[in-house]
Amino acid sequence: MHEKTILEMRNVRKTFGPVVALDQVDLLVKEQEIHAICGENGAGKSTLMNVLSGVYPYGSYSGEIDYDGKVRQFKNLRDSEKEGIVIIHQELALIPYLSIMENIFLGNEQVERGSINWDKTKEKAIELMDRVGLDADPEELIVNIGVGKQQLVEIAKAMAKDVRLLILDEPTAALNEDDSEHLLGLIRNLRDNNGITAIIISHKLNEIAAIADMVTVIRDGKSISKIEITETSPLDEDKLIADMVGRSLEARYPEHKRNEDGEVIFETIDWTVYHNEDTHRLVNDKVNIQVKAGEIIGIAGLMGSGRTEFAMSVFGKSYGSKIQGTLRLNGKEVNLKNVGQAIHHKLAYVSEDRKVYGLNLISTIRENTTLSNLNDLLKGFSIDREKEKAIAEKYRKELRTKSASIESKCSELSGGNQQKVVLSKWIYTNPDIMILDEPTRGIDVGAKYEIYEIIHKLADQGKAIIVISSELPELLGISDRVYTMAEGKVTANLVNDDLTQDDLMKKMTA
Incomplete structure (x- = not known):
């Protein structure tokens, strides 16, 4: 890592009417550094990056931006991109029904003699895709590739603009573990081999500990602290949490007394579901799950294990085809044909995608x-x-x-x-039964704690709670029992007594 400063933001203040979003915030980033910005939801992290990149233009905020040794006054994204600053927002800015190569060069087309040179576009797209490790056909439509590959398209798009400072807002929020590791490895590689500086906004403390060289904490629109991370001085997560939320969290998960005496009020017997469109593809294979009143059940599984498909198919058959098996609610067999009937029978489903379905x-x-x-x-x-x-x-x-x-x-x-x-x-x-699918995705550690308290309160009221989560520590922290799933099947039903992540992972990959 170099000692040269590539970016310094001084006394940045940004308001929206009477609301002060940023209040005299300072940020200093060294060249070839991976710099994490942490804080609770609403602390001002994304607002600060929008100021830097020109989304909020010069004149709409006060304070100074010094980039690459010069004071900058960016009026829009194009101004900052000309200087090599590229921001990738949490909501990816890709056109679903254009190809990968068209998206990579969107707004940056390879034009010769007044028209796009498609051969050159494809050739350069393949070169950029190789650099970011994206194995796909450059002519494949975005709508046909997963969100992990879409993130790589965004980074290839940034590379096409000769990026020097890459800003990533919650880059792994919607990714599974493998895609997250690949993306973090790519960011390290871009730093080490291409000299790129990166700023990452993230709530995932384990990822920050693994990848960041420096952390700036923002709380309530103010810069609170800077924490350096080295091999000899690893991240103190407790200090980071205290700086983020303004208080120490003695435990990441609230205490909860297990309820073992309730009646079984949710049960599936041999629940079998086929894919929505490919009706020959099995996604749930004879799934048997029971949940008692007042019990918190976790469902753990890798991407593609059938967790969400199970939840949606149970919730008024809002997913799936050729659904077979028995569903019992409060001891009675029911056939829920739509979401309205599911709600009437006191079943609730909180989707993993709150912005689209929630x-x-x-x-x-x-x-x-x-x-x-x-x-x-x-x-x-x-x-x-x-x-x-x-x-x-x-x-x-x-x-x-x-x-x-x-x-x-x-x-x-x-x-x-x-x-x-x-x-x-x-x-x-x-509801009597609540299914919560990734209830804390993209949420900071302080807000997570509050969500866990709400879940515990609902269980204490006698409701049956099913939590689907990709975060194994979360399932271990809040669940009374955990079902593991792999390839559409339940592989284990584990009482949460001294369970470990390794225990879950073995059953999830069975």
Whole structure:
């Protein structure tokens, strides 16, 4: 790592009306450094990077940006990209129905004599794909490749712009473990072999410990601390957490007393599901799962194990074809033909993708909270607006959702607060069984703790909770029992007494 400073941001202040998003923030990044920016959801991390890259143009903030030895005043993304600063947002900016090579050179087309040279485009795309380790046909449509490969397309796109400073906002939030490791290895390789400096926004403390040279912590719009990471001075995760949340978390997971006395209120017997489109492909093969009232059950499995497919197929057959087997709720066999029937039978499903399936982002907290139970608000032939406001305010307070009011749009909320609105929406249906699919994905450690407290409270009320998670420490931290899945089958049912990640991994790969 070089000692030369490539970026210094001084006294950056950014407001949105009366809300102060950044308050005199400082950031110093050395050349060829992997620099992590950490903080709770809503701390101002992404806002700071949007200031740097020109998404928020010069004049809309105060403070100075010194890049490569010169004071910069970027007015848009093109200005920063000309200087080699490229930002990859958490929501990937790819066109699904264009090819990989078309996306790599989107806005940066290989034009000769007034038209695109497609041979040159393909040749250069293959070269860039090789550099980032992307094994695919350059003419393949984006819609046909997984999110891990899509991340590599974004990095190849950045390489095509002669990137010097690469900014990645939650780059592994939607990736499985293998794709995450590949991406982190690529970032190291770009630093070591191409001299690229990287800034990574991440909530995953294990990844920060593995890859970062330096960490800047931002809390409530202020820069709080800098932590250097070396071979002889590894990351102190407890200090990082304390700096992020403003208090120490004595334990990552709240204490919870296991309930072993409840009645079985959720059960599947030989539950078998075929793929939605490829109806000959088996995705769940005779899955048998039981959950008692007041019990928290974890489901662990690698990508493709059939976890989410199981949850969605149970939830009113919202996924799958040729579904067979028996579903029992509260001791009675039921045949749920749609989501409405699932809700009526007191089953709730919190999707892993809150922004697509969980929320209407352009609607308010009030509108989203009551969306799954509008019948309860009917007053004659119209909605009782006063009752709706009271319900939304009740859940906003109970779940400690941070927002200006219940009239705040969900798109304006941090990830953790969006997840609380999703939970509010389903808790309002008063379910007996809640299936939570990746409930803390993309959420900081402080907000995770609050989500775990909500889960425990629901279990203590006698609800049966099923948690699907890719984070094995999370499942071990909150579950009473863990089912492991591999290739659509349940491979083990393990009581959580001194279980380890190795125990789970062995069964997940069985």
